[in-house]
């Protein structure tokens with residue numbers, strides 16, 4: 001990233017920059033967001049934390065996001081979730097400029113993903129599948145189970161696995177007999193937010209497990225997989241912490257650089273880059 005950011009600066013004369021929006025003071029989120037901003041600084045990316053008081057109205061939040069959309073010195077925007085209850089998610093989704101939506105939450109980017117075009121991917125789902133690909137795990141034709149169907153993790157992870165030609169089943173809180181579905185899988189991606197949901201007894205021997213969950217239990221951070229029972233059964237498993245999380249942060253920076261590149265090109269040639277379909281999707 002450092003080299004790529006340096007090359008970007010040489011080419012365009014400015015650094016890529018991220019705006020991280022947080023609504024209301026939430027200590028764990030602030031720690032996490034400051035970590036992202038530190039990663040930005042480490043590779044030469046500019047970053048600002050935009051703290052908005054928790055009592056903000058939806059209209060005022062929209063107005064602040066529009067300012068960031070219009071700010072030529074901001075190339076990517078992420079908004080920390082969850083929002084305060086009073087503010088509908090649509091206040092962010094409908095307002096965010098899809099070209100600055102580097103975490104792939106805007107309906108345009110979700111549509112591009114679904115139809116096999118190269119938009120911004122939800123970063124955590126991207127990380128889960130990127131870990132499998134970079135670890136040399138064969139995905140074509142293999143049976144994958146994704147636990148969780150949220151728009152930010154489960155659903156996009158399932159679509160990305162389909163793109164890699166896996167045979168994908170998506171499970172959720174109403175799935176009957178989760179254990180038997182999980183036992184059929186060679187690849188298991190767990191994103192439920194339930195500590196200990198997947199145990200070694202539920203896994204097929206040799207399964208590859210990506211644990212996306214982040215749960216605070218007492219003073220520890222654990223995933224959704226019971227590591228003690230799963231480790232002896234799985235052939236590979238991502239740790240929590242230290243697995244999907246850091247890869248997500250790193251990929252977010254690559255998404256930002258891509259956004260900055262597209263915006264710089266658009267400023268030069270006067271039109272946005274054309275849509276590209278993704279070769280491996282059908």
Ligand code: NAP
Nearest residue numbers: 124148149150153172173191192193212213214244245248
């Ligand atoms: P979410 O919106 O709460 O979605 C959770 C999903 O899990 C839902 O689809 C839910 O089913 C399903 N689920 C809940 N309990 C279940 C059960 N007992 N059996 C089967 N499915 C169950 O959460 P999210 O935003 O997708 O996040 C999921 C986890 O990933 C959380 O622990 C979160 O902290 C973590 N996360 C990690 C990163 C990272 O960088 N590593 C980033 C984002 C999120 P229904 O749809 O039926 O309710």
